Amino acid sequence: MSADAFGLAEQAVQRGVIPGAAFGIVRPGELPQTACFGLAQREPEALPLRPDDFFDLASLTKVLFTVPEVLRLVEDGLADLDEPLSRFLPEVGWMGGGDLGTRTLRQLLTHTAGLPAHAPLYTWGSGPAILKARLLQEPWKLGEPFYSDLGYMLLGLVIERLRGAALAARPLPSGLTFSPDADHSVSTEFCPWRGRVMRGEVHDENAFALGGAAGHAGLFGTLAGVLDAARALLEGTALSAAALAELRRPQQGERALGWERRYPGWSGGSLCSPGTLGHTGFTGTGVWIDFERGYAWALLTNSVHPSRHSRLPLQPLRRAVGNALAAQWSRA
Structure with missing residues (x-):
């Protein structure tokens, strides 16, 4: 039934749009339909892509890890989505002033806190603990709502503070990890800063500098692991019914809690159901869940390999x- 979609992914590999792709669809109560095509690595040597290889999920970390972890804090009575950041991280902005401490968990989750999109923390030249402290004390200038990695870094610190443990210590289902076996991982980019092709190490520079696991990036997953996570949301087993309803509810514009909802030109195409949720990752990953029609799909690629500067656009293929x-x- 899904042959056309599988063919599109295979053709993209054959045309050189991407080195490799793992693609799959899952429905409740059914075995996933999956396939992989092409290479896990082109340089420095060609390596075939295997079905159980781990992909650097990049910003899928936000929706497959951080959003559920924050909602579990709410379920456990440790937090509320509309409480201010200062309740959990009282030192935030203490030296630099500003209004960041008044921003709520909901605003951070929905990218409406007004934080900048990005900052090169990895160039600040300190270890993970000092970088986290500086992240809290930096006098961030807040402006219009904007998709922000910084907001999810802060959410990662909230999770660590309330759970009393590093993000990498949080339990994860099979097929998801913050520390994959490099020999079973898909290569991303040759990093001039680190002087090597990233394989089994997080591609995102800031997540790397923060120790490898952060609220915005650092999660790795196999195709089966990503599809299982999507199926758990689709079937309602990942969270309580109340938390899942809140996750799916429209929050602001095109956003649910972390996830994107369908809008003109978005990555999941124009024919999906209105309540479909989806998200993509910079490395070339993506997952979408159509709750109305009852299926989820993932397209995992290594489109940044060997360089983000030479890759071809992925949005036409995704749509x-x-x-x-x-x-x-x-x-x-």
Whole structure:
């Protein structure tokens, strides 16, 4: 039934749009349909992509790890989405002033806190503990709502503070990890700063500098692991019914809690159901969940390999695959 979508992914590899791709679809109560194509690495030597290889999920960390972890804090009575950041991290902005401490967990989750999109923490030249302290004390200038890695870094610190343990120590289901076996990992980019091709090490420079696991990046996953995480949300087993309803609810504009909802031109295509949630990662990853039609799909690629500066756009492929699946499953 999904042959057209699988063919689109395979053709993208054959045309050289991406070195490799792992693609799969899952429905409740059914075995996933999966396939992988192409290479896990081109340089310095060609390595075939295997079904159980780990991909650097990049910003899928936000929605597959950080958002559920924050909602579990709420479920456990340790936090509320509308409480200010200063309740959990009282030292935030203490030296530099500003309004960051008044921003709520909900605002951080929905990218509406007004934080900048990015800052090169990895160039600040300190160890993870000092970088985390400086992240809290930096006088961030708040402005208009903007998609922000910094907000999710702060959410990662909230999780660590309330759980009393590093993010990497949090339990994860099979197929998701912050410390993959490099020999079973897909390569991302040759990093001039680190002087090597990243394989089994987080691609995101700031997550690397923060110790490898952060609220915005650092999670690795196999195709099966990502599909299982998506299925748990689709079937309602990942969170309580109340938390899942809050996760799916429209929050602001095109956003749910962390996830994107369908909008004109978005990555999941134009034919999916209105309540579909999806998210992408900079390394070339993506996952989408169509709750109304009852299926989820993931397209994991290594499009930044060997360089982000030479890769081809992925959005046309993502939208084409999403539309092919929506057309097929709507007829099922």
